Amino acid sequence: MSAMNYPPRALAVFALAALALCADMLMTGxxxxxxxxxxxxxxxxxxxxxxxYVRSVYDKQVGTDAAALMKAAEILNRAGLGQQSxxxxxxxxxCNVQRFLGESTTCSxxxxxxxxxxxxxxxxxxxxxxxxxxESKLADAFSFSLATESLLRESIAERxxxxxxxxxxxxxxxxTPVHGAYLFLAVHNxxxxxxxxLRIRLQLHLPLEIRCSTDIPFPFFRPAAFGPRTETLAYCxxxxxxxxxxxLTAVREAQHEGTLSVWVEDFMIEDPHVQVVDNGKSPVxxxxxxxxxxxxxxSRQAPxxxxxxxxxxxxxxxxxxxxxxxxSKFESTSLALFDFINKNIALPLIPIAVGLLLGxxxxxxxxxxxxxxxxxxxxxxxxxxxxAVSEFHGINSRGGEKGFALLGMxxxxxxxxxxxxxxxxxxxxxxxxxxxxxxxxxxxx
Numbered sequence: 001m002s003a004m005n006y007p008p009r010a011l012a013v014f015a016l017a018a019l020a021l022c023a024d025m026l027m028t029g030x031x032x033x034x035x036x037x038x039x040x041x042x043x044x045x046x047x048x049x050x051x052x053y054v055r056s057v058y059d060k061q062v063g064t065d066a067a068a069l070m071k072a073a074e075i076l077n078r079a080g081l082g083q084q085s086x087x088x089x090x091x092x093x094x095c096n097v098q099r100f101l102g103e104s105t106t107c108s109x110x111x112x113x114x115x116x117x118x119x120x121x122x123x124x125x126x127x128x129x130x131x132x133x134x135e136s137k138l139a140d141a142f143s144f145s146l147a148t149e150s151l152l153r154e155s156i157a158e159r160x161x162x163x164x165x166x167x168x169x170x171x172x173x174x175x176t177p178v179h180g181a182y183l184f185l186a187v188h189n190x191x192x193x194x195x196x197x198l199r200i201r202l203q204l205h206l207p208l209e210i211r212c213s214t215d216i217p218f219p220f221f222r223p224a225a226f227g228p229r230t231e232t233l234a235y236c237x238x239x240x241x242x243x244x245x246x247x248l249t250a251v252r253e254a255q256h257e258g259t260l261s262v263w264v265e266d267f268m269i270e271d272p273h274v275q276v277v278d279n280g281k282s283p284v285x286x287x288x289x290x291x292x293x294x295x296x297x298x299s300r301q302a303p304x305x306x307x308x309x310x311x312x313x314x315x316x317x318x319x320x321x322x323x324x325x326x327x328s329k330f331e332s333t334s335l336a337l338f339d340f341i342n343k344n345i346a347l348p349l350i351p352i353a354v355g356l357l358l359g360x361x362x363x364x365x366x367x368x369x370x371x372x373x374x375x376x377x378x379x380x381x382x383x384x385x386x387x388a389v390s391e392f393h394g395i396n397s398r399g400g401e402k403g404f405a406l407l408g409m410x411x412x413x414x415x416x417x418x419x420x421x422x423x424x425x426x427x428x429x430x431x432x433x434x435x436x437x438x439x440x441x442x443x444x445x
Contacts, residue, residue, distance in 0.1 A: 008437040012364020015430075019357040022337075025330075029338025032331055044315045044323070049079040051324035053315070058113040062092060064099070066273050070307045072112055078311070084116045091119035093291040096272035097128060100289060130276075130287040138276060139285045141191045142198070144262045146170030146251065147184040147233055155233050160219040171248055181247055183236040185212055185262070189226055196225045197268040202236055203261035204250040212236035212262075225270050268292060348422055355423035359430020367438060369431035377424050384420070388413050 038045075047054060057075050069092050076085040092115070098104035110118070130138060146169035153161060164172045164182075173181040185202065189195055195214075202210045212234045216222040226232040238247060254260055266277040273292050280286035320326035327335070341350070362376070363369040388409070395405045 008364040008434050012361045015357045015360035025334040025337050028331060028334035032335045033338055044312060045078060047079045048324040049081055051322065053322045054079045060112055062095065062108050062110050062112060062115045064108050064271060071311060074307050074311045087116045087119040088112060090122055090124055091115040094122055096274050097289055097291065099272040100274045101128060127288045127290045130289055135287055138287050142264060143188045143190060144260050145186045147186040151186055151231060152184060155220045157219065167248060170251055183247065185234040185236060186231050187234050188231050189228055192228050194225045194227045194270040195267055196270045198234060199265045200234060201263045201265060204254060210236045210238055351419040351423040352426045355426025356430040359427035360434055363431035363434025373427045373431055384416055
């Protein structure tokens with residue numbers, strides 16, 4: 001081979017290498033641009049587990065704040081440490097039970113790392129019996145009465161109140177009889193704790209046992225929690241077709257006697273976060289305390305943003321060096337190139353540039369460059385036509401709506417045809433430019 005043939009081959013290798021590098025950079029830039037869009041919408045969903053940010057979470061104390069612990073668990077989940085997140089929630093629940101029973105006041109001082117290690121040996125479904133002074137306090141935790149008109153009014157918007165008829169303490173119903181009646185109890189919290197959920201049984205003289213809870217239905221306002229020495233509403237659901245008149249008569253009889261036969265089934269305490277269950281039968285109480293380690297049950301108590309939104313905002317405000325997700329120089333350059341082409345380069349210029357680089361590569365490697373360009377174009381055209389026919393056949397053979405699929409395939413085929421018609425002439429031009437660099441003693445055919 002003459003030395004005169006080295007320049008076209010070197011230029012061809014350079015052109016093909018440049019084409020491969022640009023394609024790789026554009027694909028990387030497109031991927032990073034998609035991630036950037038999703039991050040703006042949903043926040044950062046993945047953090048490397050070995051990052052400084054995750055290590056700082058491990059070094060924090062467990063504490064007694066459920067909202068802070070939910071935040072730590074969310075960060076561990078985003079670091080792909082779902083099991084550690086569950087163990088942290090389990091330990092926090094055990095610690096709350098120990099604090100409630102007075103068995104420990106220092107369990108919350110452990111770091112998150114130590115708590116996760118210790119929780120690995122804990123059972124997730126233990127229960128503890130309650131006795132002594134604490135049992136007496138729980139037995140006298142609540143008092144009940146039929147809800148007064150003023151308490152009911154405070155729990156509903158005025159426009160919704162105007163659609164209801166107040167029939168006396170605890171009883172509301174709509175003008176339309178088919179909607180039945182609402183029955184409400186007023187619950188007075190005598191405990192020193194904030195209560196987040198309560199379920200009770202009401203016995204009336206129908207005979208009828210009605211389940212009641214603080215899960216108040218729309219349009220009434222449902223409080224997230226009610227504190228010590230405060231009142232809230234409990235909604236009683238008759239669970240069946242109970243005649244409103246019979247229900248009203250039974251409630252009035254209970255009111256006339258001055259007593260309500262009410263039995264507390266269970267309730268949830270916010271801090272320490274535990275569930276108290278009464279397994280006894282009237283009049284004997286038998287209280288047990290169980291774990292309440294499902295942290296999602298506390299999410300409604302977080303003011304303002306959700307925990308996920310708080311974590312996303314915090315991550316977006318800190319340096320990427322702390323979360324170990326800074327882009328490399330290649331990724332930064334690729335994203336900048338993608339943004340530049342996306343904003344400044346017309347779409348038809350891309351297949352033209354690709355065709356020129358391919359033509360230079362083919363023209364520098366093959367003497368019969370036009371023949372190679374023709375063969376390559378024919379193979380590509382045959383593959384595109386075959387793929388389009390196969391895809392259209394697949395769409396027609398499938399059931400259901402086909403319009404959007406056919407429209408999308410038609411548009412894709414149209415864009416492919418335009419790209420092909422722009423790319424092939426550019427390849428021929430690139431190949432023609434390289435012909436003059438070959439050794440004149442062996443002219444290209």
